[in-house]
Amino acid sequence: MFITRESDYAMRVIRALMWEPRLSVSEICKKESITAPFAYKILKKLQNAGLVEGYRGVHGGYALKRDPEELSLYEIYSAIDPDMSIIECLNGTYQCPRNGQDGVPCHAHDELQEIQDQLWTMLRRKSMKDLFGKEEK
Template identity: 40%
Template sequence: MLYLAALNHDGYVSIREIGERLNISVPFLTKIFQKLTQAGLMQSLRGPSGGVMFARSPEEITLFDVIVAIDGPDLFTECVLGLPGCGEAPPAPCTTTGKKCAIRSATSSPPPHWPTWPAACRKPAFA
């Protein structure tokens, strides 16, 4: 998504082109873009002139949107270490201080103003 935002291109961009430019496997990218498309962040078009493009302005897409689209909301609602019993009440299994889990507290909800793509990235050298 950072690559596409840096391109500042209005049409579809081939997943193969993205993979070649970023040295990422096309099957892996296809799966990621499929999730982003299902979440309404991207649009895709099959065929020789197909590819992917933003479904809405990149300025409207937050890092939180991308994380939830790819990994789901569990990072923000469940124990990030996968430990049972990690909740709001102390003591948390991942702490020895008897306090609630600092990791969970920090990730239980997104910060109010997560950066959007153009503000969060600098134009890479390959663009």
């Protein structure tokens, strides 16, 4: 399954930032039980995807760049793994030696593609605010 520990931690980082105007990496780590090296790696990917903004200096840290009502698990997970798929043959760059070999399509591929599409739809159906809107600091 494509929901890796890194993807899970990215969701936690977003959750931590939802309640504060800005947090340092150490504050995020403390709130969400994430190690600093892992947090920096995740924050870099989230920043490159335009989901968080980084601030330098004494009062630096990170803040959400997008409204939690506009963010879903799909956006977060795809920021961490842009080629996420439930199986390697669905990621678009993989050339399956069985699919289309001798003119015979792989019927499992079609079924798995449908499952992946449904999963992506489900990951988009609720915003982060829907998921964590009732939680407090």
